[in-house]
Amino acid sequence: MAASAPESLNLRNPFFQKWDTPYEVPPFHHLRPVHFLPAFQSAIRRHNDEIRTILRCRTAPTFRNTVEALEDSGELLDRVIGVFSALVEADSTPELQATALAVGPLLSGHQDDIHHNEALFRRVAAVYEHPGPLPAEGRTLLERTYRAFLRGGAGLAPAKLARLRLVNAELSLLCLKFEQNLREETNAFLLVVDRPEELAGLSPESVDAAREAARMADRDGSWAFNLHSPSLWPFLEQARDRGLRQRMLEAHVARCDRGNARDNNRLAARIAALRCEKAQLLGYATYADYALEDSMAGEPTEAYALLGRFWPPALALATRERAELQQLLAADLPGARLQPWDWRYYAERVRETRFRLDAQALRPYFSLEAVREGAFRTANRLYGITFNERKDLPTYHPDVLSYLVQDRDGSLLGVYYADYHARPGKRGGAWMGSFRSQWHKNGRDIRPLVYTVANFPPPLGGAPVLLDLQEVRILFHEFGHALHGLLSRCRYRSLSGTATAQDFSELPSQIMENWALEPEVLGMYARHYRTGEALPAGWAERIHQSQAFNQGFATTECLAAAYLDLDWHSLGSVEPVDAGAFERACLERIGLLPEVPVRHHTPWFASSMGGEYAATYYTYLWSAVLDADAYQAFLDQGSPFDPDTARAFRTHVLEMGGSEDPAVLYRRFRGRDPGVEALLGKRGLV
Numbered sequence: 001m002a003a004s005a006p007e008s009l010n011l012r013n014p015f016f017q018k019w020d021t022p023y024e025v026p027p028f029h030h031l032r033p034v035h036f037l038p039a040f041q042s043a044i045r046r047h048n049d050e051i052r053t054i055l056r057c058r059t060a061p062t063f064r065n066t067v068e069a070l071e072d073s074g075e076l077l078d079r080v081i082g083v084f085s086a087l088v089e090a091d092s093t094p095e096l097q098a099t100a101l102a103v104g105p106l107l108s109g110h111q112d113d114i115h116h117n118e119a120l121f122r123r124v125a126a127v128y129e130h131p132g133p134l135p136a137e138g139r140t141l142l143e144r145t146y147r148a149f150l151r152g153g154a155g156l157a158p159a160k161l162a163r164l165r166l167v168n169a170e171l172s173l174l175c176l177k178f179e180q181n182l183r184e185e186t187n188a189f190l191l192v193v194d195r196p197e198e199l200a201g202l203s204p205e206s207v208d209a210a211r212e213a214a215r216m217a218d219r220d221g222s223w224a225f226n227l228h229s230p231s232l233w234p235f236l237e238q239a240r241d242r243g244l245r246q247r248m249l250e251a252h253v254a255r256c257d258r259g260n261a262r263d264n265n266r267l268a269a270r271i272a273a274l275r276c277e278k279a280q281l282l283g284y285a286t287y288a289d290y291a292l293e294d295s296m297a298g299e300p301t302e303a304y305a306l307l308g309r310f311w312p313p314a315l316a317l318a319t320r321e322r323a324e325l326q327q328l329l330a331a332d333l334p335g336a337r338l339q340p341w342d343w344r345y346y347a348e349r350v351r352e353t354r355f356r357l358d359a360q361a362l363r364p365y366f367s368l369e370a371v372r373e374g375a376f377r378t379a380n381r382l383y384g385i386t387f388n389e390r391k392d393l394p395t396y397h398p399d400v401l402s403y404l405v406q407d408r409d410g411s412l413l414g415v416y417y418a419d420y421h422a423r424p425g426k427r428g429g430a431w432m433g434s435f436r437s438q439w440h441k442n443g444r445d446i447r448p449l450v451y452t453v454a455n456f457p458p459p460l461g462g463a464p465v466l467l468d469l470q471e472v473r474i475l476f477h478e479f480g481h482a483l484h485g486l487l488s489r490c491r492y493r494s495l496s497g498t499a500t501a502q503d504f505s506e507l508p509s510q511i512m513e514n515w516a517l518e519p520e521v522l523g524m525y526a527r528h529y530r531t532g533e534a535l536p537a538g539w540a541e542r543i544h545q546s547q548a549f550n551q552g553f554a555t556t557e558c559l560a561a562a563y564l565d566l567d568w569h570s571l572g573s574v575e576p577v578d579a580g581a582f583e584r585a586c587l588e589r590i591g592l593l594p595e596v597p598v599r600h601h602t603p604w605f606a607s608s609m610g611g612e613y614a615a616t617y618y619t620y621l622w623s624a625v626l627d628a629d630a631y632q633a634f635l636d637q638g639s640p641f642d643p644d645t646a647r648a649f650r651t652h653v654l655e656m657g658g659s660e661d662p663a664v665l666y667r668r669f670r671g672r673d674p675g676v677e678a679l680l681g682k683r684g685l686v
């Protein structure tokens with residue numbers, strides 16, 4: 001079938017028809033990869049027509065005829081993007097990948113065309129200067145729309161605008177190259193082990209996976225380990241062979257570093273220099289100033305101040321943890337000094353003995369089904385909402401489950417899809433998204449279609465999938481994002497659900513992790529998959545307590561990455577620097593312990609250099625402060641299910657999306673600004 005759409009294909013293209021499915025969910029059973037490119041092209045044309053209609057308006061610009069009209073335009077394009085981006089990440093094919101490559105420049109060009117449309121910007125600016133009385137959400141929309149034009153380059157002199165387009169184009173190429181290098185270098189490493197005694201300490205799951213990996217690499221009968229998370233981290237935590245742990249960690253740390261085939265150091269320096277240039281073209285001193293303008297922190301000094309509040313106590317705690325691990329090591333190997341490849345291994349030994357928690361004995365109590373029901377029941381007790389599985393809704397893969405979500409009074413909140421298992425065609429990690437966001441269309445409340453995706457093990461031979469505690473937290477985390485999307489009650493779709501400031505958007509997800517391992521909640525859902533028995537007495541408390549363990553390590557490795565990221569994006573000069581020297585200076589300034597392996601080295605710091613968390617890696621700590629402080633509001637009332645606190649959190653946070661300043665929303669919920677004490681206490685930093 002040809003990619004250029006003949007009429008007969010367009011007639012059958014679901015994007016050109018009304019969706020007559022229940023709740024107007026995407027008709028996945030009729031969607032084919034070949035439908036997407038013509039749908040994108042046509043949707044962009046239609047969006048341009050809608051914008052021309054706004055410009056043809058003969059009356060003076062008003063909020064309604066310009067800003068709101070622009071916001072409500074592009075509905076078809078949003079619908080195509082919603083479905084396409086979900087598939088390309090969770091169920092990709094070479095055909096979809098090729099479409100993604102073709103569509104990327106189309107979409108960024110379309111965005112630029114809007115922001116560089118002078119007549120349109122003049123109308124928006126006229127409304128901005130004389131807005132008249134507006135409700136709070138309207139004021140937010142006006143502010144955000146106006147700033148989006150400025151941040152996109154509207155109003156720049158032609159020479160600067162031309163340079164900005166070149167900088168953007170080079171940046172997107174370099175970021176792709178950076179990530180491609182990293183992917184290739186990560187995949188290039190394999191540790192093959194031939195002697196069974198070298199496997200000492202490893203769990204049966206790790207050994208089985210390693211045997212399978214060796215078979216795939218034509219080394220049948222051996223065991224192979226790689227640098228992807230499911231192989232690397234269990235190896236560093238469990239392998240008794242110190243020399244092999246060293247080889248794995250050093251290979252991980254050396255990726256894309258100087259002297260390697262794919263050296264990312266110069267790319268990183270160039271990316272930082274270009275981002276600085278972009279920020280300065282747009283009138284900001286540094287890229288961090290540009291990136292944080294729309295955040296809750298507001299400016300880099302605020303982000304640095306928060307890091308500075310946590311760094312000294314975290315470093316002191318890590319130093320105490322180091323002494324304890326050094327003692328364990330000396331008992332094993334008299335005279336040996338603790339090294340970065342020892343930290344995770346001995347930390348796990350402490351966890352086992354101090355909290356008497358055996359990971360293998362825990363798993364049977366955390367079947368995927370039990371944990372999912374635990375998340376649903378938690379939401380039900382907090383907000384009165386219910387989840388009912390639907391077998392009749394089309395999905396993009398047989399693994400995907402779908403649920404109708406209803407409010408306490410039975411009214412529809414939305415549809416929730418859960419796609420849990422790893423499979424070829426799905427990228428790594430876990431995330432949440434929407435096929436359709438909530439908004440009000442011509443006065444009608446359009447309810448959202450929300451999904452979460454994870455990479456839990458696939459079911460083997462009908463046996464239930466058993467999760468570890470980290471996976472339990474991931475399930476609750478993504479479910480928290482889903483609740484943010486599902487409970488939304490906003491007017492505008494660009495401000496609804498999870499469309500909030502980046503350092504605020506992790507509050508609804510991270511706070512759910514508190515419930516996941518709360519003893520009372522564990523009592524509700526953790527059941528042995530065969531016997532149905534609850535956790536043995538005392539285990540729930542010990543699981544809960546073990547979460548505060550090793551937090552000096554966890555906090556300093558995260559904060560060091562946040563400092564490094566902010567430093568890179570606080571450069572005030574467009575002259576590229578020496579990446580290695582730059583990073584060393586940063587880590588020496590803060591005094592990171594040499595035994596703590598950096599969480600992200602510059603040449604493989606993809607979330608910072610690739611763009612998703614450029615200058616905003618600190619948001620992990622920022623959101624952790626918010627979630628600990630917000631959860632404390634429940635505990636202060638004596639129950640993790642306190643109904644008044646739950647109602648306030650739903651009304652002032654979960655339903656409001658990004659419709660108002662997050663600091664204002666938080667204050668309405670909490671009655672005050674967030675405080676750092678709850679997080680300091682939770683991590684043992686006081």
Ligand SMILES: [Zn+2]
Pocket residue numbers: 477481506509
């Ligand atoms: Zn998240």
